[in-house]
Amino acid sequence: MTSETAAPLAVEALVRGHRLRLVEIAPWLIGGLAYFLFPDYLALGAQILIGIIFSLSLDLILGYAGIVTLGQAAFFGAGAYTAGLLAAHGWGEPLSALVAAGAVAAILGLISGAIILRTRGLTLLMLTLMISFMLQEAANKAGSITGGADGLQGMAVWPVLGVFHFDLYGRTAYLYCLAVLFLAWLAARRIVHSPFGRSLTGIRENEARMHAIGSPVFGRRLVIYTIAAAFAGVAGALLAQTTQFVALEVLSFERSGAGLIMLIIGGVGRLYGPFIGVPLYMIAQDRFAQADPVYWDFWIGLLLILVVVFARGGVLGLADQLRRRLRRTR
Amino acid sequence: MSAALETTGLCKNFGALAVASAIDFRLERGARHALIGPNGAGKTTFINLVTGALRPSAGRILLDGGDVTALPQAQRVKRGLARTFQINTLFRGLSVLENVCMAISERLGVAGDIHRPAGSRREVIDQAYAALERLGIADDAPRLVRELPYGRQRLVELAVALGLEPKVLLLDEPAAGVPSTESGIIVEVIESLPQDIALLIIEHDMDLVFRLARRITVLVQGAILVEGTPQEIAADPRVREVYLGEHVSP
Numbered sequence: 273m274t275s276e277t278a279a280p281l282a283v284e285a286l287v288r289g290h291r292l293r294l295v296e297i298a299p300w301l302i303g304g305l306a307y308f309l310f311p312d313y314l315a316l317g318a319q320i321l322i323g324i325i326f327s328l329s330l331d332l333i334l335g336y337a338g339i340v341t342l343g344q345a346a347f348f349g350a351g352a353y354t355a356g357l358l359a360a361h362g363w364g365e366p367l368s369a370l371v372a373a374g375a376v377a378a379i380l381g382l383i384s385g386a387i388i389l390r391t392r393g394l395t396l397l398m399l400t401l402m403i404s405f406m407l408q409e410a411a412n413k414a415g416s417i418t419g420g421a422d423g424l425q426g427m428a429v430w431p432v433l434g435v436f437h438f439d440l441y442g443r444t445a446y447l448y449c450l451a452v453l454f455l456a457w458l459a460a461r462r463i464v465h466s467p468f469g470r471s472l473t474g475i476r477e478n479e480a481r482m483h484a485i486g487s488p489v490f491g492r493r494l495v496i497y498t499i500a501a502a503f504a505g506v507a508g509a510l511l512a513q514t515t516q517f518v519a520l521e522v523l524s525f526e527r528s529g530a531g532l533i534m535l536i537i538g539g540v541g542r543l544y545g546p547f548i549g550v551p552l553y554m555i556a557q558d559r560f561a562q563a564d565p566v567y568w569d570f571w572i573g574l575l576l577i578l579v580v581v582f583a584r585g586g587v588l589g590l591a592d593q594l595r596r597r598l599r600r601t602r
Numbered sequence: 603m604s605a606a607l608e609t610t611g612l613c614k615n616f617g618a619l620a621v622a623s624a625i626d627f628r629l630e631r632g633a634r635h636a637l638i639g640p641n642g643a644g645k646t647t648f649i650n651l652v653t654g655a656l657r658p659s660a661g662r663i664l665l666d667g668g669d670v671t672a673l674p675q676a677q678r679v680k681r682g683l684a685r686t687f688q689i690n691t692l693f694r695g696l697s698v699l700e701n702v703c704m705a706i707s708e709r710l711g712v713a714g715d716i717h718r719p720a721g722s723r724r725e726v727i728d729q730a731y732a733a734l735e736r737l738g739i740a741d742d743a744p745r746l747v748r749e750l751p752y753g754r755q756r757l758v759e760l761a762v763a764l765g766l767e768p769k770v771l772l773l774d775e776p777a778a779g780v781p782s783t784e785s786g787i788i789v790e791v792i793e794s795l796p797q798d799i800a801l802l803i804i805e806h807d808m809d810l811v812f813r814l815a816r817r818i819t820v821l822v823q824g825a826i827l828v829e830g831t832p833q834e835i836a837a838d839p840r841v842r843e844v845y846l847g848e849h850v851s852p
Contacts, residue, residue: 486679
């Protein structure tokens with residue numbers, strides 16, 4: 273017998289999947305309030321917002337499509353240098369530079385993805401790592417253009433929309449990053465709830481079956497890899513524009529790794545994983561670094577071990593578990 | 603009239619090992635055809651060659667008279683070829699309903715859409731739900747696949763493949779891993795499939811083969827030993843040799 277309740281339940285869950293829930297406003301309320309409550313921490317705030325966009329790009333490929341990578345900084349760095357070089361050579365208009373940075377990173381993602389996405393697992397992991405190493409070394413060697421190890425100097429970024437000057441307190445920088453993150457969130461949200469986004473989840477869950485139902489798996493992986501590269505490029509450009517400086521570090525393995533750690537802390541494969549993991553990691557890092565300037569890495573490591581051992585699925589996964597337990601005891 | 607599926611001179615070598623040698627095979631429209639053979643005979647290799655998961659070393663594969671030998675897996679599916687797997691190959695972390703939605707989105711060509719939300723595609727969801735109702739597993743629609751008992755998952759395997767509305771359906775041991783008390787449901791579902799679907803069933807369980815198949819092909823060491831009606835196969839001394847292990851090289 274088909275029950276009358278199971279049917280609508282399952283169908284409704286899918287039909288309503290993409291509707292905005294009230295709790296999804298929370299990040300924007302908090303982001304807006306933080307601007308007024310912590311005026312002395314806006315520089316850190318902007319870093320966090322940029323980190324969320326970067327982590328979101330990782331979430332799209334790793335969390336949703338199951339593409340493992342240790343080289344996402346390649347695209348972050350490509351975006352940062354694109355915006356940096358434009359501003360250092362007379363084009364300081366920030367919005368068009370942001371678009372250019374996203375485009376450069378996307379092209380890089382498309383070309384490298386077309387080659388490396390034919391591999392899987394450890395091979396793919398190594399290839400992503402190698403691409404970011406190669407780019408970092410290229411940026412180091414091309415010191416006359418990039419400034420090499422000294423970093424790219426002499427950027428002059430014009431006011432946003434010709435009106436909002438980047439100020440010493442980081443007010444414009446913070447709001448600029450918040451606005452861009454909002455657009456990135458809209459785009460990411462649309463992607464993950466679309467049939468395309470669901471098919472990425474299918475690829476992560478079972479690639480053999482996706483082939484068997486006629487899905488062009490390689491093409492889908494390449495599309496999301498390219499989109500995620502653009503996200504990372506935009507994040508990199510934001511960092512360059514708001515700090516008016518680009519260091520080789522933007523291409524570093526450490527940046528790829530930290531992005532991954534923040535995503536794991538928040539919750540992989542969930543739209544709001546980066547929104548939880550990045551602030552938690554970066555605020556903890558800031559606090560630990562002040563309390564223990566030498567060994568703060570140790571405390572970050574301990575935090576990560578605790579998450580991996582006790583909260584698989586990150587903070588959001590833990591929240592889900594608690595909610596389920598509460599419902600059962602009721 | 604062309605066959606639903608045909609292979610001519612199909613060969614696959616792994617180094618010096620021939621796992622498929624010159625297989626000439628015809629699957630008629632609406633067929634109920636079983637492919638049997640001892641372990642290692644190359645049955646699953648044959649399926650993988652037909653679906654395109656493996657590239658043949660030589661030979662041709664025709665679907666509905668059209669040559670698909672060079673086509674990738676996805677293109678063959680678009681031409682009406684579907685399969686199930688010997689070991690459940692499902693989206694374990696997704697609901698039963700969404701497992702079937704995946705297949706239907708691909709068939710309707712909306713799965714690559716990045717703009718509209720998946721939930722607004724009511725036709726996909728409704729068709730998926732109807733498919734579950736036909737197999738009698740609509741009650742399980744909201745449950746995650748990994749929470750289902752293995753036998754139920756076997757039915758989801760079938761539902762996903764049927765969501766593609768195939769003309770040719772390859773069933774790789776559809777009752778494998780299911781206790782005999784529950785395999786009856788699976789047999790009933792297979793028996794009730796539309797007659798215009800050509801079925802090729804790989805199976806070890808001889809009761810099941812003789813119940814479902816109207817034609818049987820016996821594969822031994824990558825080559826076709828004999829093909830015939832169930833009666834002919836049951837009476838064939840060579841088949842008995844292979845299955846009773848009496849086969850001794852002269």
